[in-house]
Each structure stands twice: as structure tokens, then as C-alpha cells.
Amino acid sequence: MWPTLFQNAGSVAKKSYALIESRLFSASNAYLKGGSSRHMERNERIKLLRRTNEEWRERMNAFNRDYGRRLRETPDFAEKESERHRERYATNPQYRLSCLIRAWVKHDRWAWICELPWKTHRPVIYTTPVQHRCESCGITRLRGSRFVWQSIAQPDSYSCHACYMKQEPEVCMPKGYEDIRGMRALVARKRQLDELNPQASRAEGTVDGGKK
Ligand SMILES: [Zn+2]
Numbered sequence: 001m002w003p004t005l006f007q008n009a010g011s012v013a014k015k016s017y018a019l020i021e022s023r024l025f026s027a028s029n030a031y032l033k034g035g036s037s038r039h040m041e042r043n044e045r046i047k048l049l050r051r052t053n054e055e056w057r058e059r060m061n062a063f064n065r066d067y068g069r070r071l072r073e074t075p076d077f078a079e080k081e082s083e084r085h086r087e088r089y090a091t092n093p094q095y096r097l098s099c100l101i102r103a104w105v106k107h108d109r110w111a112w113i114c115e116l117p118w119k120t121h122r123p124v125i126y127t128t129p130v131q132h133r134c135e136s137c138g139i140t141r142l143r144g145s146r147f148v149w150q151s152i153a154q155p156d157s158y159s160c161h162a163c164y165m166k167q168e169p170e171v172c173m174p175k176g177y178e179d180i181r182g183m184r185a186l187v188a189r190k191r192q193l194d195e196l197n198p199q200a201s202r203a204e205g206t207v208d209g210g211k212k
Contacts, residue, residue, distance in 0.1 A: 039136065039137040039138070039163075040136075040137065040138040043137055043138045043139050044138065093169070094165065094169060096181070097165070097169055097172065097173075097181065098161070098162075098165040100181065100182075100183075101161075101165070101172065101173075102147070102161055104183065104186065105123040105125065105147065106125060106146075106147055112190070113186070116174035116177065116190075117174045117175040117176065118152070118174045118175075119152075119171055119173075119174065119175060120151065120152060120153075120164075120167065120171060121149035121150055121151050121152060121158075121159055121164055122149065122150055122152060123147065123148075123149055123150075124147070124148050124149070124150050124158075125146060125147055126145075126146050126147075126148075127146070128144075128146070129141075129143055129144030129145055129146050130144050130145065130146075130148070131144045131145075132144075132145065132148050132158035133158070134158065134159055134160040134163055135151065135157045135158060135159050135163075136159055136160070136163035136166070137160060137162070137163050139160065141160075145160070147161065148160065148161075149161065149164040176189065176193050177189055
């Protein structure tokens with residue numbers, strides 16, 4: 001829930017708060033429910049608020065700064081937040097998969113994971129942050145991102161990780177890897193598929209992605 005501090009910044013803002021589940025006001029925490037157009041609408045409202053309501057922007061910045069400071073300086077708070085993460089990881093399979101996929105594709109030694117036969121998008125890792133507008137939530141991170149999902153059907157279209165993970169788990173996972181939920185199993189399945197058919201286990205006809 002949002003602190004009372006934020007609940008008196010105008011009716012538009014109130015509606016926005018009610019829709020936001022994330023504690024931090026950033027795209028990286030955009031685990032939000034519902035359809036894309038609703039996200040797009042909400043994000044437009046937030047962008048408008050950010051541009052036009054200085055008081056609101058200041059409060060939001062202060063809240064984010066305070067959250068970061070509490071994490072760094074208050075061990076109890078950091079422990080509570082980490083416990084919240086652990087609990088969510090343990091009880092929410094989609095969140096767990098989201099964390100796993102993010103760790104897999106971002107790991108330098110596992111570049112081959114980006115080349116797996118992903119279905120709708122493929123992961124792209126940049127050496128320096130690049131700005132892309134998410135096709136689903138409409139958010140463009142001002143500081144850019146080193147990790148995005150590029151649409152296979154429309155290579156000019158990109159999705160943020162949170163929006164990519166709103167698809168069904170079997171759609172999020174590469175072809176032939178739908179049931180995999182761990183690194184060891186992932187490697188074993190890769191070997192198995194490579195032995196069966198070296199061509200079929202690689203991405204085919206996809207755009208230029210992977211590690212850049
Ligand atoms: Zn998005």
C-alpha cells in the first residue's frame with residue numbers, strides 16, 4: 001500500500017496509486033495485473049503527473065530516495081524486504097520464473113541462452129543501457145536498459161521484462177523447454193535436444209539479438 005503521504009496529491013494521482021501494486025515507482029517493479037491498454041493509460045497518467053505536478057514529483061522522488069536509504073541503513077527493514085522477496089519467490093511460480101529467466105539471460109557466461117528458440121520475443125543484452133519504449137506498458141526508461149525483449153515478428157518492437165513475463169509460462173519459455181524451472185535442468189535439456197537435432201534446438205529465422 002502507498003503511504004498516506006501520497007494520497008492527497010489530486011484525484012488523478014489517487015486513481016494512479018490505487019492501480020499501482022509496486023512499492024517503488026519504477027518500471028522495474030511493474031508487476032501489474034490486467035491488460036496492456038490499461039497499463040498504457042495508467043502510465044500516460046503517471047507521465048502527465050510527473051511532467052505537470054511538481055509537488056507530486058517531489059513527493060515521489062523523496063519516497064524513492066527514502067526507500068533506498070532505509071534499505072541501505074536499516075538492517076531490519078532490509079531484512080523484511082528480503083523476506084518479502086523470498087516469500088514471493090517461494091509462493092508465486094510466475095515471479096520465480098521471472099527471476100530465473102532474468103538471471104539466466106543476463107549471465108555473461110550463458111550467452112547461449114539468448115540463442116534458444118524463444119517464441120514471441122528474444123532477449124537482447126546490451127553492454128551499455130539503450131532506450132526502448134515497451135510495446136505493452138508504453139514505458140521508456142530514461143536511463144535506458146541493458147536487457148530488453150525484442151519481438152521476433154516485429155523486430156522494431158520491444159518489451160520490458162515485466163510485460164514479457166505477463167504471458168503464460170509456457171509461452172515465456174523457449175520451445176522444448178516449457179517445463180524447465182532450474183539451471184541444471186535447462187543445461188540437461190539443451191544437451192538432450194542438441195543430441196536429437198542440433199538445428200532444431202537453436203533459434204531459427206530470428207532477428208539479430210543475443211549479446212551485443
Ligand atoms: Zn512493459
